[in-house]
Amino acid sequence: MLEILREIGMIARALDSISNIEFKELDLTKGQYLYLVRICESPGIIQEKLAEMIKVDRTTAARAIKKLELNGFIQKKDDEQNKKIRKLFPTEKGKKVFPFIKREHDYSNAAALEGLSEKEAETIFNLLQRVRKNVEKDWEFVKKGNKRNY
Amino acid sequence: MLEILREIGMIARALDSISNIEFKELDLTKGQYLYLVRICESPGIIQEKLAEMIKVDRTTAARAIKKLELNGFIQKKDDEQNKKIRKLFPTEKGKKVFPFIKREHDYSNAAALEGLSEKEAETIFNLLQRVRKNVEKDWEFVKKGNKRNY
DNA sequence: GTTTTTTTATTGCAAATGCAACAAAATTAA
């Protein structure tokens, strides 16, 4: 059995750790960069979707977002039609740090792909997308309280 | 720029979330499965190496391991030669839950690879290993307090 | 053989994480 998930776990933890250390100089605490980049990329997104996207518990996302708002990186706005949801937008401050985060991400991406040919990079990207789609099915299944059978 | 790291992050968080939910029935709390499998696979390993392997902060590993010991899954043993280190071994209880964890992992692996040919699975595994080696270099660099330049 | 550096482990904080439980708006079913 090829332990691809173990490799993925190692890579993900290492990268997250690096990002958390590097973004402290932006006054972003642990994990906040995850939400901020996506809000910058998809302004108007709601936190429920964000949690789904990032694959994190809804309540964790709620608190991370609340803190981003508290610290002035993002802003919540009521919707006209739907009184329940609160759309998320970056503030000026949020928009200002976004390029720094992007640069860090690009650097990490490039470092991660070092020694891989362009073709190999594309291959791993495509395969990873397929794996991700497989895994997110199970995640939603289990998160909803269903039981996998094995 | 191909966002392979974002895919990896999503996959890793989803899988970790699934495992944490599924291993609650073994009385393993968040993250503990990571340490327990490796101790079962490499009995006698010390926690410093374990942290490096898993890519987690040393102090986090220390506490997770302490709790595994407290709950009777593993046992720390003094070394004859080296008075500083404490070697880690699974207890009977630890050995008993190991197959369950393995089965879950195998199932997740298979589910993740669904729709990929054997050849594609091998390809992604090899590429991931190369990526992991790249990333762990940076992780160690940054963890030691060094600054990446970008 | 002594000093310096590295390795290994620990504890005190402050913070993030996630399950349970709850609430209310919106959607679907009857």
Next chain:
DNA sequence: TTAATTTTGTTGCATTTGCAATAAAAAAAC
């Protein structure tokens, strides 16, 4: 239209996480 279900959001609590700081054994440098 009313009732049932789903979606979206929140708070309480227990736990994990990780940076700083400390300590002591071991290894390396001098």
